[in-house]
Amino acid sequence: MKIPQLHIPDGFINAPVSILFLVISAFFVFLALRGAKNQLDEKVAPLAGLAAVFIFAMQMINFPVAAGTSGHLIGGALAAILIGPWAGVLAVTVVLIVQALVFADGGLTAIGLNVFIMAVLATLGAWYIFRLLQKIFPKNRIGFLSATAIASYLSVPISAIGFTLQFALGGTAAITLDKVLIAMVGVHSVIGIGEAIITVLTISAVLSVRKDLVYGASNLKLSLVN
Amino acid sequence: MTTKKIVLIGLAISIFIASMLSFYASANPDGLEFVAEQVGFLNTAKDSAVSGSPLADYALIGQENERFSVGIAGIVGVILTAVISFGLFTFLKKR
Numbered sequence: 001m002k003i004p005q006l007h008i009p010d011g012f013i014n015a016p017v018s019i020l021f022l023v024i025s026a027f028f029v030f031l032a033l034r035g036a037k038n039q040l041d042e043k044v045a046p047l048a049g050l051a052a053v054f055i056f057a058m059q060m061i062n063f064p065v066a067a068g069t070s071g072h073l074i075g076g077a078l079a080a081i082l083i084g085p086w087a088g089v090l091a092v093t094v095v096l097i098v099q100a101l102v103f104a105d106g107g108l109t110a111i112g113l114n115v116f117i118m119a120v121l122a123t124l125g126a127w128y129i130f131r132l133l134q135k136i137f138p139k140n141r142i143g144f145l146s147a148t149a150i151a152s153y154l155s156v157p158i159s160a161i162g163f164t165l166q167f168a169l170g171g172t173a174a175i176t177l178d179k180v181l182i183a184m185v186g187v188h189s190v191i192g193i194g195e196a197i198i199t200v201l202t203i204s205a206v207l208s209v210r211k212d213l214v215y216g217a218s219n220l221k222l223s224l225v226n
Numbered sequence: 227m228t229t230k231k232i233v234l235i236g237l238a239i240s241i242f243i244a245s246m247l248s249f250y251a252s253a254n255p256d257g258l259e260f261v262a263e264q265v266g267f268l269n270t271a272k273d274s275a276v277s278g279s280p281l282a283d284y285a286l287i288g289q290e291n292e293r294f295s296v297g298i299a300g301i302v303g304v305i306l307t308a309v310i311s312f313g314l315f316t317f318l319k320k321r
Contacts, residue, residue, distance in 0.1 A: 003284040003296065004256045011272035036318050045319035046229055050236040052311035056303055057240035060248040060284065062256060069260035070252035094311045102306060104274040104282035173267035183261040191257050209227045
């Protein structure tokens with residue numbers, strides 16, 4: 001038993017592009033620090049702390065997927081829907097920094113790359129898809145959880161596309177992009193199913209005990225939820 | 227249920243997952259690593275500057291007992307993440 005490397009290591013992407021994404025990620029973290037202030041109150045703040053811890057723990061249990069590979073939770077969608085998008089960006093960022101510094105998982109020079117695809121792209125991407133679906137789906141528990149499932153599922157291939165973009169800009173290996181894109185999106189389209197299952201189960205559990213704590217459920221009618 | 231109770235239950239679940247369940251995680255390469263190997267750029271990966279850290283790769287350095295090794299890594303990770311995240315979000319919340 002050995003937990004595999006979960007994130008982008010040093011070396012995959014060249015230094016200039018790694019620095020570019022460090023700057024971009026730092027900008028989004030700055031926006032998140034400002035934005036989260038308005039989304040966090042006495043009620044949500046402790047849950048936001050818990051979200052980061054839970055995501056760290058869940059990322060330790062890679063689940064097997066077909067053909068000798070494995071996947072793990074990203075947690076961006078879970079965090080966005082549970083504690084709000086900006087707090088969500090921060091929660092996933094905290095996890096990625098701890099993993100890179102203490103567990104040597106995700107390269108130190110790759111930290112901006114990892115934060116961008118998982119803390120920024122997956123979290124905000126899932127949030128906007130979730131919000132869009134909420135407008136279309138019925139305003140009840142089924143509609144809410146369906147939006148959660150689809151948004152969290154899609155956040156995984158979205159991250160995979162994000163990596164492919166980084167690889168296109170600064171990949172150190174001379175490999176045709178379509179190969180990387182097809183392989184990344186293919187594998188992560190399967191891994192997304194695990195992301196959706198874990199996210200729906202977790203959100204659904206919190207929804208059952210305290211609907212008012214779920215940030216993304218604030219517009220749900222009480223009577224229909226319980 | 228009070229928020230405090232939910233947070234405590236959530237922390238207990240997280241510690242259980244990180245310290246016990248983590249031992250049963252799939253050791254198959256992660257999606258990215260798998261693709262890197264299949265497509266042929268895994269060899270461009272370099273060791274992290276902190277790859278010699280006592281908890282690198284979620285294992286306690288020099289510890290033969292894998293169950294104990296990953297369990298300690300999980301507990302330390304949960305505690306560190308908790309300290310940083312609860313600290314950050316408490317600092318950020320509206321006063």
